[in-house]
Amino acid sequence: MTRHPFTRWWLVVATLVCIAGCTPVEEESTCNTGNCAGCCDANGACQLGITQNLCGMGGRRCDVCVATQACQFGRCAVVNVSTGGGAGTGGGAGTGGGSATGGGSATGGGAATGGGSTTGGGSAAGGGSTTGGGSAVGGGGGSTGTRVVTGLVTYDFVPARYVQGQGGTLFFTQTSVKPVRGAVVRVVQNGSTVVATTSTADDGRYSVSIPSDLTGALQVQALARTTTPSIQVEDNTSNNATWAVGAALGASDVVNVHATHGWTGNGYNVTNRRAAPFAILDTMLTASRAFTAVRPAASFPPLRVNWSPNNAPQPGDKAQGNISTSHYSPSEGEIYVLGLSGADTDEFDTHVIVHEWGHYFEDKMSRSDSPGGPHGRGDVLDARIAFGEAWGTAVAAMVLPETMYTDSIWSQNQLLAWGYDAETIPSPTDDESPSAFSEYSVLRAIYDLYDSAADGAHDQVAVGLGAVYDVLANHQKNTDALTTLASFVTGLKALPGANASGINATLQKYNVGPVTSDYGTGDSNLQNMFTIANAPYNGGIGLLGGFPDNSYQQNQYFVFTGTGRNVNVSATSTQDVAIHLYRRGAYLGSKDQVVNGTEAFTTPTTNGATYVLVLQGFGQQMGTYQVSVTINSP
Numbered sequence: 001m002t003r004h005p006f007t008r009w010w011l012v013v014a015t016l017v018c019i020a021g022c023t024p025v026e027e028e029s030t031c032n033t034g035n036c037a038g039c040c041d042a043n044g045a046c047q048l049g050i051t052q053n054l055c056g057m058g059g060r061r062c063d064v065c066v067a068t069q070a071c072q073f074g075r076c077a078v079v080n081v082s083t084g085g086g087a088g089t090g091g092g093a094g095t096g097g098g099s100a101t102g103g104g105s106a107t108g109g110g111a112a113t114g115g116g117s118t119t120g121g122g123s124a125a126g127g128g129s130t131t132g133g134g135s136a137v138g139g140g141g142g143s144t145g146t147r148v149v150t151g152l153v154t155y156d157f158v159p160a161r162y163v164q165g166q167g168g169t170l171f172f173t174q175t176s177v178k179p180v181r182g183a184v185v186r187v188v189q190n191g192s193t194v195v196a197t198t199s200t201a202d203d204g205r206y207s208v209s210i211p212s213d214l215t216g217a218l219q220v221q222a223l224a225r226t227t228t229p230s231i232q233v234e235d236n237t238s239n240n241a242t243w244a245v246g247a248a249l250g251a252s253d254v255v256n257v258h259a260t261h262g263w264t265g266n267g268y269n270v271t272n273r274r275a276a277p278f279a280i281l282d283t284m285l286t287a288s289r290a291f292t293a294v295r296p297a298a299s300f301p302p303l304r305v306n307w308s309p310n311n312a313p314q315p316g317d318k319a320q321g322n323i324s325t326s327h328y329s330p331s332e333g334e335i336y337v338l339g340l341s342g343a344d345t346d347e348f349d350t351h352v353i354v355h356e357w358g359h360y361f362e363d364k365m366s367r368s369d370s371p372g373g374p375h376g377r378g379d380v381l382d383a384r385i386a387f388g389e390a391w392g393t394a395v396a397a398m399v400l401p402e403t404m405y406t407d408s409i410w411s412q413n414q415l416l417a418w419g420y421d422a423e424t425i426p427s428p429t430d431d432e433s434p435s436a437f438s439e440y441s442v443l444r445a446i447y448d449l450y451d452s453a454a455d456g457a458h459d460q461v462a463v464g465l466g467a468v469y470d471v472l473a474n475h476q477k478n479t480d481a482l483t484t485l486a487s488f489v490t491g492l493k494a495l496p497g498a499n500a501s502g503i504n505a506t507l508q509k510y511n512v513g514p515v516t517s518d519y520g521t522g523d524s525n526l527q528n529m530f531t532i533a534n535a536p537y538n539g540g541i542g543l544l545g546g547f548p549d550n551s552y553q554q555n556q557y558f559v560f561t562g563t564g565r566n567v568n569v570s571a572t573s574t575q576d577v578a579i580h581l582y583r584r585g586a587y588l589g590s591k592d593q594v595v596n597g598t599e600a601f602t603t604p605t606t607n608g609a610t611y612v613l614v615l616q617g618f619g620q621q622m623g624t625y626q627v628s629v630t631i632n633s634p
Helices: 275-292 351-366 383-401 440-449 464-478 486-493 501-510 524-529
Strands: 070-074 077-078 146-157 158-162 167-170 177-178 182-189 193-199 205-211 219-229 231-235 242-251 257-259 304-307 327-329 332-337 404-411 416-421 530-532 538-546 557-559 568-575 577-583 586-591 597-604 610-617 623-632
Touching: 070 231, 077 597, 146 182, 146 219, 146 275, 158 404, 158 416, 158 577, 167 404, 182 205, 182 404, 193 205, 219 257, 219 275, 231 275, 242 257, 257 275, 275 304, 275 332, 275 383, 275 464, 304 501, 304 586, 332 351, 332 416, 351 383, 351 404, 351 464, 383 404, 383 440, 383 464, 383 486, 440 486, 440 501, 464 486, 486 501, 524 530, 524 557, 538 557, 568 577, 568 610, 586 597, 610 623
Parallel strands: 146 257, 231 304, 304 332, 530 557
Antiparallel strands: 070 077, 146 177, 146 205, 158 167, 182 193, 182 219, 219 231, 219 242, 327 332, 404 416, 538 623, 557 610, 568 597, 568 623, 577 586, 577 610
């Protein structure tokens, strides 16, 4: 019976790059963001992107505006919508790319949200200093033949908050303006030529030099992309175009760009919903920098994040926005984030975003043997998924830093939130089956071992983020066993100066024994998951039906040493089972073809190497069923 038992069902978040109206930029065709700052027509040719029939910027596909729309800064917009940003005195008009929503005015490139407060820019008087937007030198000129353009790039950030027993939501009334850090900024001429590129500083400011004799329409574009580390937020429903926001460059040398959240009070104005990609980008940058701050040599591989206002919590074609849930896809090495208003939007749910980034970290910097699948409160999970999901939530609490995991969600036309605390067990408890197989137990154990707060006799260890990185990037990555709480704890205890008794006290708090090996020695339940099965092996094991196929009850691990010869592995049962073979996390093969009977295959082995055969059950009837496992060389 063919199925995909290793499909991941993780929570994630992502963001898009938009130009002047949150319009994504295509990068994967002949005409793309690297060679076209305008738009790409149906024939793959780069167009200026400034006409009604060929409207667009950043190398995305050209749009055709309808009669009630005008092509404004690369997007078809209703003609009565302001796309300017106020005027600068002494330096020409500033078209900051933001629109006034809720009745306010946009000044110097910012957007007024919630009825009238201005954000961003400010006005430049006589070419001198600007408020909130950098400085203009001498009214607009740099050295001879060179023009220096400066400004500030910001975005609206909306906090997601949850209080135990009281509920929560996204608090738009507490919106703050944050700088867009480390993002790529470029100056584009006539919608088709990139003339200069730079990046924003940590305060969101940028400075870029361009030739002073440039003519034609000029625009400053801020992309939802960083270079160090390389993170890019794309629109999976628009040919993987990168999101950006833009503002026109006129006579003034100061151009401020602000990305608004677009919330109107009961929903989103799609045209003004620009902050989402930048919020996601900034949150992932926070996570990456937390680790490079303690381990400067850490180098993160490029990461692509997919966010779209079309991304819905339903399965199907990701190019149509059907992404099931926010998740990290190990097969693609990319993150997908929900964005469909009225269903589920995750762009401001920072814990969800970092949780998914944590899965990326495992995949690229460490290792995850998790089978994935559904998981939640009270579940007694396979130890691999218990650790993987706990890690994602724990790292969010570490780097944000905030222990209350919060996830906003729409329910009956209301925007609500739910959550749980990474450190404090509520009363009544939310962890009904504490163990190494409980996501909540493992989460709190990891966080207590990390944090510096001593919350009781069980919490006297504070290893810090550097030690966590060292264990995951080394011991956990290379374990001969599987990635569980056991391998993580054993790695911690192996560090110089480790407080083994303190670590054991933390484990005891969560009903886990004093683990001393990657195979769970010291905790009877973990240890019993691993069966030493060197060839020739012929044994039986009982699995418990009626539980999910990623549960503790339906999985068992068999460990054997390679002989340098081929090895036959098999599992036989009257119920549906599957077998999967690993060597240090590398997937070597599996068999899952029949609903009952024997699953078997043959594999070569390396003499002295350790292999783990995972037996996975799918028995649906409650009660124990027997499985016969054999491992032998022909």
